[in-house]
Amino acid sequence: MPLSEVGKAWRRQQRKAWRKARWCLLALALGGSAYAFTAPDDARPWGDLHYLGFVLLFAGIVGIVFTLLMHYRCPECGKLVGSATGGIDLAPRECSHCGVSFL
């Protein structure tokens, strides 16, 4: 595959990953605000919403991490695209495994 093709394939891959992660982002945003604007000792239903918000927030984070781990893969070698620090680089310029350029 010529380099520009790899870059295009990578961009498709990224878009797919975020499309799949958008419900998790929504859960994260909704859960996070519910959690932030309520307290556990508030009268019902706000006290319950606090815990629900926390569960949604947590599920959203887990979901996003899981989705990215599933889909942030190099189109050339199929390995997870990582950064030097070991985390996921959200906008990598090249594959950390085979070194192919995504630009």
Ligand SMILES: [Zn+2]
């Ligand atoms: Zn690679």
